[in-house]
Every structure is written in structure tokens, then in C-alpha cells.
Amino acid sequence: xxxxxxxxxxxxxxxxxxxxxxxxxxxxxxxxxxxxxxxxxxxxxxxxxxxxxxxxxxxxxxxxxxxxxxxxxxxxxxxxxxxxxx
Amino acid sequence: xxxxxxxxxxxxxxxxxxxxxxxxxxxxxxxxxxxxxxxxxxxxxxxxxxxxxxxxxxxxxxxxxxxxxxxxxxxxxxxxxxxxxxxxxxxxxxxxxxxxxxxxxxxxxxxxxxxxxxxxxxxxxxxxxxxxxxxxxxxxxxxxxxxxxxxxxxxxxxxxxxxxxxxxxxxxxxxxxxxxxxxxxxxxxxxxxxxxxxxxxxxxxxxxxxxxxxxxxxxxxxxxxxxxx
Numbered sequence: 001x002x003x004x005x006x007x008x009x010x011x012x013x014x015x016x017x018x019x020x021x022x023x024x025x026x027x028x029x030x031x032x033x034x035x036x037x038x039x040x041x042x043x044x045x046x047x048x049x050x051x052x053x054x055x056x057x058x059x060x061x062x063x064x065x066x067x068x069x070x071x072x073x074x075x076x077x078x079x080x081x082x083x084x085x086x
Numbered sequence: 087x088x089x090x091x092x093x094x095x096x097x098x099x100x101x102x103x104x105x106x107x108x109x110x111x112x113x114x115x116x117x118x119x120x121x122x123x124x125x126x127x128x129x130x131x132x133x134x135x136x137x138x139x140x141x142x143x144x145x146x147x148x149x150x151x152x153x154x155x156x157x158x159x160x161x162x163x164x165x166x167x168x169x170x171x172x173x174x175x176x177x178x179x180x181x182x183x184x185x186x187x188x189x190x191x192x193x194x195x196x197x198x199x200x201x202x203x204x205x206x207x208x209x210x211x212x213x214x215x216x217x218x219x220x221x222x223x224x225x226x227x228x229x230x231x232x233x234x235x236x237x238x239x240x241x242x243x244x245x246x247x248x249x250x251x252x253x254x255x256x257x258x259x260x261x262x263x264x265x266x267x268x269x270x271x272x273x274x275x276x277x278x279x280x281x282x283x284x285x286x287x288x289x290x291x292x293x294x295x296x297x298x299x300x301x302x303x304x305x306x307x308x309x310x311x312x313x314x315x
Contacts, residue, residue, distance in 0.1 A: 013190070017235060018261070020193050045144075070152060071181065074145060076188040077235050 005051045005059035006085035011073045012044035019043055047072070048085060056084050088311045090116040091129040093175075095150045098137035100172065100284065107287045108133075112304050124155040130311055131168040131212070132159070134175030136228075136282060146189065146231040147177030156182050168212040168307065169276045173229055176268065176278030185269055185278045186244050187236035192229070193261025199228040201293045202281060203254035204267045211274015212310035213303050214249055223251070223299040224292075225281035227259050227267075232280040234262040234269075248272045251279050274315070277303075 013019045019042055026041035053059035064082050067073055073080045090108055094101045101118045108116040116133075126132070140149035150156060159169060160182055171179040179185045192198055203224055209217040217223070236245060241264060251268035258265045260280075268279025283300030285291060292298045 017190070018193065020191070020195055020261075024195065071148065072144065074148075074181070074188050076237075077190060 002052050002054050005053055005056055007049045007051050007059050007063045008081075008083050008085045009047040009049065009063060009067060009072065010044055010081040010083075011047075011078050012042045012080075014077055014079050017077045060084065087115050088130040089128070090114055090131045090133060090307075091124065092116055092118045093121060093124055093132060093134045093155060094118050095121050095137070095139035095153070095155075097139045097141055098135055098174070100136035100174075100282065103282075104133050104135045104172070104284045107284045107301070107304060111287050111301060112308055114304070114308060121150075121153055121155040124158070126158050126162050126165075126167065129167070131307060132170070134169070134171040134178055135284070136173030136175060139174055139178065142174075142231070145177075145181065146229075147174060147179075147181040150174075150178045151181035160184060163276070166275065168310070170213055170303070170307075171276075171278035172282055172284065173227075173232075173280055176280055177231065179276060179278040184276055185271065186240055187234055187266075187269065189231050189280075190233040190235055191231050192233050192259070197228070197230040198232070198259045199226070200259060201226045201296045202257040202259055202267070203296075204251050204257070204281060205254055207250045207252065208247075209249055209274070210315070211249065211270060211277065212315045213270070213277040213306050214274055215310045215315045216302055216306040222254065223302065224296040225283055225286040225300040226293070227281045229260070229280055232260040232262065234260075234264075234266040234280075236263060236266075244272075245269060249274050249277070251281075 021043035022041040051059040249270040252265040270277040283303040286300030
């Protein structure tokens with residue numbers, strides 16, 4: 001039995017790789033408007049995949065493998081997070 | 087006679103410029119080849135020109151790098167076939183793993199389009215055979231994702247043993263680490279660079295205070311195909 005699972009892939013720059021978009025949002029919008037409690041912003045890319053799989057675990061495993069194989073993210077500069085959309 | 091392929095993907099837009107330079111300036115036999123019809127065995131050298139293959143979706147070059155044409159280049163990487171990637175072509179070679187590192191969005195978040203001074207370290211291989219160590223080369227850049235990145239270990243172990251093209255002091259247009267404008271495989275057979283040598287091959291196209299130095303890359307290829315490298 002398979003069913004539909006919604007899997008999120010979030011791609012961000014690795015720690016140590018400069019993220020000018022996140023820095024600009026933080027410095028020139030958020031801090032300027034006084035939200036000083038915001039310590040840091042990282043911008044990234046978001047993909048939502050609709051996957052037919054036996055279980056949530058299988059869907060996540062398949063998506064992770066696919067992201068590696070097709071280089072949906074670039075391991076040289078990116079981290080990814082793969083999780084079920086709730 | 088030698089034949090050079092100019093590989094075209096959906097969204098490639100500098101193919102005619104490269105073809106013009108190879109044909110009319112250097113008198114090399116070349117052909118624009120649609121990626122679906124590309125076969126590596128037909129060619130003595132391959133140029134992947136600039137543009138916006140697949141609309142730069144996902145990341146510049148990411149989708150083209152997974153096409154059968156580029157997979158064929160990956161499988162043939164041990165064969166002595168010169169490959170040049172210009173701008174989006176460089177992005178494709180990096181995404182394919184044929185060259186080290188990665189290319190990120192420019193530090194200023196914008197598309198940059200200007201002339202730059204670069205210089206070449208450890209020139210060797212078919213694309214740089216006429217270039218001298220430290221030679222200054224003027225070319226224009228035009229890109230949104232040209233910020234080169236590599237970690238320090240790979241920089242020391244790989245790049246410092248290979249040919250490198252760097253932006254001159256004050257001319258880094260995108261925030262590239264170590265001022266890197268272009269990198270090559272250790273033997274120089276595969277070269278990728280963000281600047282456009284095909285736009286710097288005729289003096290009539292040169293911005294004031296710059297020179298049409300990019301043609302030395304194509305002149306090197308002609309020389310090398312005839313005499314070796």
C-alpha cells in the first residue's frame with residue numbers, strides 16, 4: 001500500500017558560506033525596524049514534493065537519495081533539510 | 087582540419103558570438119550543436135558558451151549538467167579532449183563536477199556587467215598555451231551567479247596545482263573567494279571562466295582603457311591543436 005506524502009526540501013548555504021540575501025534582509029529590514037531580538041537570518045530555497053510512497057520514512061529516504069543523486073542541492077556549499085510537510 | 091563543437095542548450099545565448107569568433111577571426115571550423123544531437127566523438131574540442139540554460143532554475147547550470155551531453159563529457163574526462171566553459175558553461179562544468187568548487191549568487195545580489203582585468207597563474211594546456219605566467223588578460227563579465235567558492239583545503243590541494251585566472255586587485259566583481267575568475271583541471275584540458283573571451287576578441291568591441299585579450303584563449307587552441315600542448 002502506498003499513499004501520498006508531502007515532503008519539504010529546504011536548501012540553505014552551509015555555515016561559513018556567505019549568504020548576502022539573508023544578511024541584507026536581517027540588517028536592512030529587520031534590524032532597521034527595531035526587531036533586535038532577531039539574531040540571524042539565513043535565506044534559502046524551498047521545494048515541496050508530492051510523493052507516492054509506502055510510508056513517511058520511505059518518502060523521506062527516497063527524496064534524500066534523489067537530492068544527492070540529482071544534485072538538487074550542491075553539497076559543496078549547501079545544507080539540506082528534508083521533512084514531512086505538516 | 088580540426089572541428090570545434092559549440093554546445094547549445096535551451097537558453098544558451100552566446101553560441102553565435104563564439105561561432106563568429108572561431109569562424110571569422112580565427113578561421114577554425116566550428117559548429118553550433120544542439121545538445122540532443124551532441125556526440126563527443128565527432129569533435130577535436132568543445133566550447134560550452136554562456137547564457138541561461140534552463141532559465142538558471144534550481145541553480146545556474148544545475149539542470150544542463152545532468153543531460154546526456156554533459157554525462158558523455160564526464161565519462162570521457164580521461165580522454166584528451168579540450169573543453170572550455172564560458173560563464174554559464176563554467177557553471178555547468180562546476181555543477182557536473184568536472185571542475186572543483188561552486189558558483190553562488192553575486193555578493194551584491196545583482197547581475198554585473200563590466201570589463202575586468204584578470205591575470206593567469208600556471209598557464210598550461212590547450213586553452214592557455216600562448217599565455218605567459220602572470221599575464222594580464224582583459225575581458226568583460228556579465229553574470230548573476232559568479233561568486234566562486236571553494237574550501238581552503240581543496241584550494242590548497244587542487245587549485246594551487248592547477249591553472250587559475252584571478253581578478254586583478256580591485257576588479258573582483260562578485261565577491262569570489264581568492265579573487266577567482268576561472269579554474270582549470272590540473273593539466274589545463276578543461277578550463278572554465280566567468281569572463282567572456284569571445285566578447286574580447288576584436289578591438290572594435292573593447293571598452294576604453296581595456297584590450298581585446300580574450301582572443302588569446304582561442305589563439306592558444308588553434309596553436310595547440312596544430313602543435314600539441
